[in-house]
Amino acid sequence: MTVPGARLCNTTLDALPPAIVRPTYDRAGTRIGIVHLGAGAFHRAHQAVYIDDLLAEAPDWAISAVSLRSSDVRDALRPQDGLYTLVRIGEQETLRVIGAIGELLCARDERDAVLARLASAQVRLVTLTVTEKGYCLGADGLDFDHPDIVHDLAAPDAPASAIGLVVAGLRQRRARGVAPYTVLSCDNLADNGGRLRRAALQYAQRIDPELARWIESEVAFPRSMVDSITPATDDALRERVAAQLGCTDAWPVQREPYTQWVVEDRFCNGRPPLERAGVTLSDDIAGHDRAKLRLLNAPHSALAYLGALMHLATVADAMRQPTLAPFVETLMRVDIAPTVAVPAGFDADAYIDAILARFRNPAIRHLLAQIAWDGSQKIPVRLLGTIADALAAARPIERLCLPVAGWLRYVVRQAQVGVALVDPLAAVLTSTAAAASGHAHRDIDAFLAIDAVFAPLSGDARFVEALAAAYAALGNASPAAVAGALERAMQGAGR
Template identity: 80%
Template sequence: MTARPARLRNATLDALPAAVARPAYDRDRTSIGIVHLGAGAFHRAHQAAYLDELLAVDPDWAICAVSLHSTAVRDALRPQDGLYTLVRIGERETLRVIGAIRELLCARDEGAAVLARLANPDTRLVTLTVTEKGYCLGADGLDFDHPDIAHDLATPDAPRSAIGYVVAGLARRRAAGIAPYTVLSCDNLADNGGRLRRAALQYAERVEPGLAQWIEAEVAFPRSMVDSITPATDDALRARVTAQLGCTDAWPVQREPYMQWVVEDRFCNGRPPLERAGVTLSGDIAGHDRAKLRLLNAPHSALAYLGSLMGIETVADAMRAPALAAFVETLMRADIAPNLAAPAGFDARTYIDAILARFRNPAIRHLLSQIAWDGSQKLPVRLLGTIADALAAGRPIDRLCLPVAGWLRFVVRQARAGTALVDPLDEPLTAIGRAATGEARRDVDAFLALDAVFAPLSADPRFVDALRAAYAALGDAGPAAIAAALERATQGARR
């Protein structure tokens, strides 16, 4: 019988192959300064990887990783002393063992330990990746009808929600005369720090008005932006990791080589020297969000609609189509970047280079069909804002209108095929698509009547004319017609 490989843990680190990177510091000399709520794969592949670099410089910022409900991460990694493998996937795969997590807790059955860690004076930063749903938000801030919020208000010393734990920990520190911790949302949520702050204050006001006043005066809730693609862990990844480590890792994670973390430099109880690990500290998180939306997400949408019409399945496949790849790069460099109000210190050329490399990564299977979802919500913030800025500056918008026309043609194709759109405006869009005749003026004008998408641009004749021309340029919207239109548009930029 073949012996099972040993488990990854502190005692097996020295036996790992030389090609596997491992913590560049003595784990026993680190101390927990961060409590992280939401110990999923993204945190372990992203923030924990940054902090693993940082601990070699400053050992006071190790992590207590808390799962609010599931015991799975704790039960997988506690026997491994919190160690796990980060696999960076690309043309060349690399492995690195992360040691930043020193403690793993599950709030569901270890709530007292979580509250004790939050109240510990060594804890100076609480970070969160709980997804938008985990903030229990409603239209006007906190959703007081949410079952977890209702439970926590009835029993604030035994919370269930992330908001409940954040505030309960702060309440304990206030009662003990301990300085508060900074609360840093790392979820992709617009104005994440501002929305978290409002929710915490609304909750605290219901618990004790004096506590809310103290939080408002003393606690910092910085905004942030994060970016990296983290595919789910599967058995194939576990098998590859075991083979390369020579020992078993119950829960490795994988990530593309690129990662970005931008944090508002506003902390209330000291902060880790994040910049030493490659984190960007900025006072303009909205500017970085805008750059991401326009230089990353807008080209993604262009690839999704134009690539789908060409019969292409993934982003990496789309970047192997010469006409589409050249068009997208031209769009980014010649049309989007010049119309971007970039944050201070932002290098658009370098950012575009990194995005194009990400798009070409053959190890990331990013489906165009998924990126194509919710076009009526995505296009206004991804593309139409750039078009509006270009018009205001007197710049051309012909190329910018081609992806928008691609979306219209995509809607028509789906409607004619009887395929439902994944979009909040599915019904009106499908009705317009079914009635489409192929005549540019008629079809485009029908779409432009959707004020929720196109107003106020739909009242600008320059945009209307350019969109009609782009729609007509796509011809029958077959692969050959799309490729020809893209080649013409790209050549026009090179003249």
């Protein structure tokens, strides 16, 4: 038994209750082979867990977790020898102590230590989860006006940005004749590896053109895709974990049971045996992104708008609604899946099964109101592309138009009750919605004039008619009217 008030660390690890899963390898025998920039909750609940699964057979791939600015993670976990608890939340909650992080650093006040680690020949992989903002990107690659980039170009040996650190480490390695590391973005942005590579080359070109040429020819920047819902850590989680561990964990993390990591198999200096931990190695990252966008994100939007009109709060609530849940499943299997060109070996039916199980997870409180944000950006890529493909294949689009019409009815409702939209096109959407008369064709014609959302589909008479019919089917957008529209949409669902 652990001592009340004790801290999770190497010395308390063996005394944890038997139900707590813990590392099966000798942590003292591992070596740092990965530097990760952005030591937030997602990394510790996702990539670090995959690496934890591998360290027994591949001890050279432990992680140095680097925060760029905040020292909070370092200060919380360094006294714990890098150990922390992963809580998998679902019907049954499970706890597992993760030991993959062998070192914690903060670049803001330990820059020399970070650069020394990046220069070490033992490090062969640098991974990043710094969010899209952390890449300092502009419309055409690197944003050279970004304050961090301005700073780093003036002082390349004392970088503050992720790009500056990555290139500074490569610069040292080239000067010392050390082979470069692979640089792997694990942030969900389109073509993440390609965009990171372009930014690194643009930055290096300003510092040293020869360095840029070396990076271009020698360094790999694989693309990747990641997926797992990771709710924020709160005091309730800390208390729950402490009660089960018998000791304190300053920063546990939690996530749903489902997790996915797809990586382009293009490394320049060796790699961990990722496939043995369940990582999918694929040359078609765009195909996996497309499958996720259409089979996961599009149903999410359908649940958000139709569920919000039915006065439901969360995804799990929506999946308990007797007309909405079967509609969404039919939408996925019958209307969306046939339009998705899936990667080789991809099992669409199994993927849909997994998504539906995730949607039903009552432990994940995923708010429909939050998913409904930024509809003008999401609807075109999540649903309108699928509708265009269905039209090209002469497939029916009636069900596909219902969530689009649901979004428009949602926009109208928000305008009527005076609730501000969270959307970059909020002004034009609200103005259009405020003028809505309830007449389906008239309202739809007004919304279709917003080219930023609907062009070029707005010129297709088949789409215009189907969207107007779906809008009319939702009636006054009351819960009863929406339920009736869903029931009618399910008639002939086997088409």
